[in-house]
Amino acid sequence: MWQFIGIRVLQGIFTLLVISLLVFLATRLTGDPALVLLPPEASSKADYERVRKQLGLDKSLPEQYIIFLRGAVKGDFGLSIRDRRPTRDLLLERLPATLQLALAGMALAVVIGVPLGILSAVKRDSIFDKGGKLFAVLGMAAPQFWVAIMLILLFGAILKLLPTYGREGPENFILPSFVLAWSIMAGIMRLGRSSMLEVLDSDYVRFARIKGLKDGMVVWKHALRNALIPILTFSGISLAGLLNGAIVVEQVFAWPGLGRLMLDGVLQRNFPVVQAAVMASAFFYILTALIVDILYVYADPRIRH
Amino acid sequence: MTNDVILRVEDLQTHFFTRTGVVKAVDGISFELGRGETLGIVGESGSGKSMTAWSILGMVPHPGRIVGGTIDYLGENLLEKSRGEMREIRGSGICMVMQDPLTSLNPVFTVGDQLVETLKLEYEEPKRSLRRRAAELLANVRIPAPEDRLTNFPHQMSGGMRQRVVGAISIARAPNLLIADEPTTSLDATIQLQYLRLLKDIQEQTGAAIIFITHDFGIVARMCDRVAVMYAGRIVEQSDVEDMFDHPAHPYTEALLQSVPDLDTDVDTLPSIEGQPPSLDALPAGCSFAPRCPHAWERCQEYPDEFTVAPRHTSRCWRSE
Numbered sequence: 001m002w003q004f005i006g007i008r009v010l011q012g013i014f015t016l017l018v019i020s021l022l023v024f025l026a027t028r029l030t031g032d033p034a035l036v037l038l039p040p041e042a043s044s045k046a047d048y049e050r051v052r053k054q055l056g057l058d059k060s061l062p063e064q065y066i067i068f069l070r071g072a073v074k075g076d077f078g079l080s081i082r083d084r085r086p087t088r089d090l091l092l093e094r095l096p097a098t099l100q101l102a103l104a105g106m107a108l109a110v111v112i113g114v115p116l117g118i119l120s121a122v123k124r125d126s127i128f129d130k131g132g133k134l135f136a137v138l139g140m141a142a143p144q145f146w147v148a149i150m151l152i153l154l155f156g157a158i159l160k161l162l163p164t165y166g167r168e169g170p171e172n173f174i175l176p177s178f179v180l181a182w183s184i185m186a187g188i189m190r191l192g193r194s195s196m197l198e199v200l201d202s203d204y205v206r207f208a209r210i211k212g213l214k215d216g217m218v219v220w221k222h223a224l225r226n227a228l229i230p231i232l233t234f235s236g237i238s239l240a241g242l243l244n245g246a247i248v249v250e251q252v253f254a255w256p257g258l259g260r261l262m263l264d265g266v267l268q269r270n271f272p273v274v275q276a277a278v279m280a281s282a283f284f285y286i287l288t289a290l291i292v293d294i295l296y297v298y299a300d301p302r303i304r305h
Numbered sequence: 306m307t308n309d310v311i312l313r314v315e316d317l318q319t320h321f322f323t324r325t326g327v328v329k330a331v332d333g334i335s336f337e338l339g340r341g342e343t344l345g346i347v348g349e350s351g352s353g354k355s356m357t358a359w360s361i362l363g364m365v366p367h368p369g370r371i372v373g374g375t376i377d378y379l380g381e382n383l384l385e386k387s388r389g390e391m392r393e394i395r396g397s398g399i400c401m402v403m404q405d406p407l408t409s410l411n412p413v414f415t416v417g418d419q420l421v422e423t424l425k426l427e428y429e430e431p432k433r434s435l436r437r438r439a440a441e442l443l444a445n446v447r448i449p450a451p452e453d454r455l456t457n458f459p460h461q462m463s464g465g466m467r468q469r470v471v472g473a474i475s476i477a478r479a480p481n482l483l484i485a486d487e488p489t490t491s492l493d494a495t496i497q498l499q500y501l502r503l504l505k506d507i508q509e510q511t512g513a514a515i516i517f518i519t520h521d522f523g524i525v526a527r528m529c530d531r532v533a534v535m536y537a538g539r540i541v542e543q544s545d546v547e548d549m550f551d552h553p554a555h556p557y558t559e560a561l562l563q564s565v566p567d568l569d570t571d572v573d574t575l576p577s578i579e580g581q582p583p584s585l586d587a588l589p590a591g592c593s594f595a596p597r598c599p600h601a602w603e604r605c606q607e608y609p610d611e612f613t614v615a616p617r618h619t620s621r622c623w624r625s626e
Contacts, residue, residue, distance in 0.1 A: 202408065203403055203404075203405060203408040203409045204408060204409055204410055204411040204412070205411075206364070206403065206409075207403060207409040207410075207471070207474075208411065209364060209392075209395065210362060210364070210395055210396065210400060210401050210403075210475075211395070211396040211400065211423045211426075211474060211475070211477070211478070212392055212393065212394075212395040212396025212397055212423070212426050212478065213396075213422065213423075213426070214392065215392075217422070221422075222411050222414075225411075225413050225414070226411070226412070226413055299413070300412075300413060301412070301413055301458045301460070302412055302413075302458070302460050
């Protein structure tokens with residue numbers, strides 16, 4: 001077990017290194033931030049050189065990369081080139097918003113998606129199953145920005161029930177977390193249904209019934225525990241995706257999270273911010289994947305031994 | 306005598322209502338089983354053997370339904386029981402070991418857990434004494450160090466071991482009737498033999514009646530008191546085992562017996578039965594075996610009645626009229 005975790009951690013570190021190189025190169029390839037910062041009319045050659053020197057862009061690429069890496073290890077990603085604030089502070093300001101929204105969305109998706117998926121399988125081909133299927137297909141097919149705008153229209157503009165921007169109180173979470181959750185919920189429902197159907201048709205579930213166990217026991221103990229294994233994998237990957245900041249949803253609901261930070265950073269060629277945000281996202285992605293892997297081992301004893 | 310009959314199936318009909326038509330998987334079969342008796346039900350795949358078993362357990366899969374007949378278990382018709390009452394009978398009265406005992410154990414729960422949850426249905430006792438019973442059961446099916454084995458997951462055990470566990474679970478509630486569906490098809494030869502011995506063992510310990518569902522006459526000869534041969538959803542011949550081997554009355558039984566390899570004679574090719582079993586949704590009008598039967602004549606246009614050819618020996622063939 002510990003060896004397994006150790007290997008995964010090493011793999012994670014290696015992945016982070018590769019990502020750091022990619023994001024470093026990508027930010028260098030997308031244009032010269034000095035040109036964006038300088039006012040076009042007063043751009044003498046000397047000013048340009050001064051700004052580049054200030055940003056550390058006068059050094060060679062390998063040197064710049066080493067400086068970036070050395071800082072990154074300590075969690076220091078330099079100063080934002082817009083407002084000269086430490087990037088780390090910007091990150092820490094935005095992180096809670098993204099974490100809260102991601103966890104709320106995920107919780108919603110799991111709490112609704114799993115039981116609905118199971119019930120769809122148990123009550124196969126019933127009205128309930130068909131309704132669930134429609135709900136799931138819509139959730140997967142409808143683009144998030146559209147769903148978000150429609151919900152704002154309905155609950156914000158017409159019914160005036162829910163706030164549509166910012167993050168003051170719990171009611172602010174409802175719309176954005178639902179928009180985030182719907183497609184994941186849909187995935188969980190469909191996956192839950194199909195894996196449950198497969199498990200319900202297995203010999204061990206049949207044998208559980210043959211020995212005289214109650215239907216509830218058979219479904220909620222014997223079948224569910226096995227059907228949950230693929231759901232766990234899917235949820236883990238989805239959660240990791242949510243933690244990267246939901247760029248569209250954060251933008252539409254004016255949610256001050258990581259996704260918007262990253263988007264603004266890219267638009268402003270604010271390379272320290274982009275680097276920091278991408279590294280943070282990558283870190284959370286890898287961490288979530290690791291946690292899911294560990295949970296997986298507990299869910300499926302066949303992997304444990 | 307009637308007290309000794311634990312199962313009496315009469316004119317049982319289990320049909321499947323599919324889009325392309327009605328499939329008569331079981332089409333009016335009757336048989337009896339005495340306490341502690343062993344019945345072999347023999348036939349090719351698709352002859353309705355397994356559906357007979359699922360019918361007895363009240364677990365006929367969708368879109369199948371029992372449309373007629375009676376299944377008397379200890380004098381009560383199972384077909385009139387509610388879902389809940391059937392569940393009470395499953396496991397405690399009638400239990401089944403499925404074709405592949407290795408996939409019958411849930412991979413994510415320990416062997417002890419799966420035994421204890423079964424025992425819990427039978428005994429209202431604290432967990433500790435249920436675990437003791439579970440260990441005893443494992444010891445009964447000759448699993449060494451049963452206490453330690455309770456904490457194992459199925460994948461930590463060998464195939465033979467898992468079979469024993471399934472055997473232990475199936476007798477945990479001391480059923481009167483145990484059905485073994487194709488008990489050996491998925492196993493290799495050495496384990497096959499072990500498994501048959503285990504089932505015999507179980508029978509001696511519990512005095513349960515056993516129904517063996519198989520296509521292997523070798524197993525029937527070794528294990529059974531009585532045998533029923535099924536073809537296309539019907540029992541075509543039924544008798545005590547020796548009688549069937551010595552005097553088969555139905556041409557299908559004859560053919561089956563001929564296709565059992567005999568080690569004493571040296572042959573290059575084994576005789577096989579020409580043709581395919583009929584599709585159950587398009588049965589011929591008369592005797593369903595007639596198209597493959599070397600003895601078929603005009604009379605076979607009509608489905609044969611059941612004729613008694615000897616005491617306790619019946620056959621559905623016009624030759625026996």
